[in-house]
Amino acid sequence: MFVVWIGVPTAIACVAVALVLQWWWLVALLAAAGLAGIVWGWFWAARSQAAWGFAENAEDLWIRRGVAWKRLVAVPYGRVQYVDVTAGPLQRAYGIATVSLHTASSSTSAVIPGVPADDAVRLRDRLTELGKTRGSGI
Known part of the structure; x- marks a missing residue:
């Protein structure tokens, strides 16, 4: 998906510059910048995915989550009000889901993405x- 967000605008900009201005050095510069953005995004996505855990x-x-700014959230079981398991079309195609814990605190961000679908249901039930x-008195 990241390739689409970087690659398509870069390709459109390259074609526009080539057709309108015919500055080929700018086309090459835009293409190199787009490719660098794709490579950087691919690298960052892999690191971000590896940083998630529970x-x-x-x-x-x-x-736990975060590459540059690490964050560790501890949610006591007694504070859990309800647990959501969501999976969009792309997640269902890959057999994964997102588990979200909801507590009385609005600042608690307890989300676990990329859990295998069967494990997500078992985790929700548990x-x-x-x-x-x-x-605890809720």
């Missing part, structure tokens, strides 16, 4: 059950 602890769920049994 671990179930005895009392809470830990979610977190919902732990949220019910360890609910």
